[in-house]
Amino acid sequence: MVWQPEIDDLKRRRELAYEMGSPERVQRHHDRGHLTVRERLDLLVDPGTFRERGVLAGKATYDEDGNLASFIPSNYVMGVAKIDGRSVVVGGDDFTVRGGAADGAVGGKSGHAERMAAELRIPVIRMVDGTGGGGSVKTIEDIGRTYIPGNTGWDVITRAMSEIPMVATAMGSIAGIGAARVAASHFSIMIKGNSQVFIAGPPVVERAFGQPIEKEDLGGSHIHAHGSGVVDNEVETEEEAFEEIKRFLSYLPSNAWQLPPVCESSDPWDRRDEGLLSVIPRDRRRPHDIRKLLAMILDEGSFFEIARYFGPSLVVGLARLGGRPVGVLANDPRMLGGSMDGAASDKFARFIDLFDTFNLPIVNFVDQPGFMLGTAAESSGVARRGVRALAAVNQAVVPWASVVVRRAYGVAGAGHQNHARWNYRIAWPSGDWGSLPIEGGVQAAYRRDIEAAEDPDAYRAALEEKLSDLRSPFRTAEAFNIEDIIDPRETRPLLCEWVELVYQSLDTIARPKSRGTRP
């Protein structure tokens, strides 16, 4: 019992840390509809697996005899744990201590957690709350000077984005570096109505513009999980966020050097869904329901959609085929006719990078009329954002399959795969493609002839009809310009076989790619 006094002291210090800010502050936090950081960690990870690092960090005061008088723990709680039996690093801000601001952090624990995950090569989950370790002018008072801001740890974050899965959730009102941490992730979540993300919160914004603003109006999930695309998914409760995190990680390897985890699939690999024969309407102007189409092909219940409301003309998610994880891209003709606008282009590029980084073979379901047309699209910079997306297609090295379910038009349509590589490509009999659609394209190519004709409308109609006869996809297949046209019911068996095939040598590309993932 030589060291018993110190062991008693250790026990007491740990107990003080588990109390967080104070019982009153914990109660206030609960009253606002939030869980504490320790409750969040308990719900997220496998029971009993959390091994905390740095529980003793905090601010202490001592009495005249040198005994501990009071202790306020660091407002960042972190450690290693397991999720579904796989190791991860988890961390979160404790809002009950200084609202999660940097002056309550002690020792850069959030950056330490990220560095630990990068070194261990396992995923990191950051539950950001309050200012998320961001600056506070109280620091100026504490250190007696101002300071040049440094984005401490950003080297680690930048590298880790290309090496390990990085997940972030916005659990409260978060600003500054906390907001930056949420955006610097492969998958991010907000709690609807109970979390906000902004560069700076209402008091700072009011000072800048002289206008008061509510935090939800400034940075609610209706902004960030929709038009801004800063955050991927919105959920109703914190518990739902934990479920989504587990689901996301279930498709990913622990790092870029490993293969995605394969599981047994109860869905027969050779299932042929009869609905696939009728899912595409004969009328070229009628859209189909892409999510129904995907459900008929992918392993039952395996499609996990990400960023549904940002760039909605492109549907993106993770799924399995025969138990093997894949990245899914699919055009949604019900939104913008399925065309690529600026947001859909950004989404396309970002998720190709994600799939490529984590060795997820890509399956692209193509019904692409081209880049979005018109003044608004041009002004939004669709041409540059679109060609960035095409660059991502050409830089990706993961195996790639394209299923042309209907249209592939123009430069964006051509971007359904990298034509300089071998890719697995199949089309359905509804296939319809070209540089320009016949409607509209005829007017552009034969304008002089049409204008000179006695009856321009009749002349144009006759030209369109003549070209339409050449539109059959079978003529394209005769020239081996499309490798195969298949019965749509064969899509799942063929894709399952392809995925099985490409997984055999997937380990040969399993390493960080020469081009990293940018947030």
Added chain:
Amino acid sequence: MADVNAEWPGRVAEVHVAVGDQVEAEQELFTLESMKMLTPIPASRAGKIAEILVAVDDFVDEGATLARLAD
């Protein structure tokens, strides 16, 4: 009141409702022809159609209000 807006430009191809109709959330109210595709414009929530501001063949810009929903 809630506005039903066009999220992208297009031609109003079909109007499926009339003033006074009670509609459900997600019910298709209009069909907009955009990028040569007939795309559904659904109700954002349930309600009664208070006003319809467009007619078939009107061209609408992104963000244009097509109808107003009352509670």
